[in-house]
Amino acid sequence: MRKLCLDLGTKTCGFAISDPLGIIATGLENFYFDENNFKQVIAKVLNYLNESEYKNQIDTIVLGYPIRMDLSKSERTFMxxxxxxxxxxxxxxxxxFQDERQSTMxxxxxxxxxxxxxxxxxxxxxxxxxxxxxxDYLRRIS
Structure with missing residues (x-):
């Protein structure tokens, strides 16, 4: 089964998906939404799960987890x-959750x-x- 990954920001969300064997990750899209309107992101996730070519193929949602370098939480972590x-x-x-430190950089x-x-x-x-x-998540679970 595939894993769907989100890199959530306040106005954009990056999406990526794994292959069915959970070996290869592929970027899907940069999704732009109204600032802090996470209903739009949830609708996009539901679209991937229920209406896209990946319907009934995804078994896990992986969310990038933005913790600070000292492992403390920030406002983005709470978001x-x-x-x-x-x-x-x-x-x-x-x-x-998957640690996302340094991923955007x-x-x-x-x-x-x-x-x-x-x-x-x-x-x-x-x-x-x-x-x-x-x-990183696929390496961690393999």
Whole structure:
């Protein structure tokens, strides 16, 4: 079964998905939504689960967990925890947290080294960050 990963921000959410064997992670999209309107993100997750080509193929939701380098929580950490609770009211799949420290910086660096313009990096970085988070999760559970 596949894992769907989210890198949640206040206005964008990067999505990534694993292959059916849980070996390869692929970035799906950068989803833009109205600031702090997480209902739109939940609707997008439900779309992936129920109406997309991945219908009935996803068994776990992986959420990037933004903790500080000293492992303390920030306001973004609490935001993700609140989102997970709200999402859990709409789905029965397990929702797991995966440390996302450095994922966005690493995604930005990868895209910069690949020669992407600043504008193009902005459209790709969140889905690549979700892909990196999902790769870390898949390594951790294998």
């Amino acid at each position: 993700v925890e609140r989102f997970a609770k709200r999402l859990g009211e709409h789905i029965t799949l397990p929702i797991v 690493n995604a930005e660096e990868i895209l910069m080294n690949a020669g992407f313009s600043r504008k193009k990096r902005k459209t790709k970085k969140d889905s690549l960050a979700a892909q990196l988070i999902l790769e």
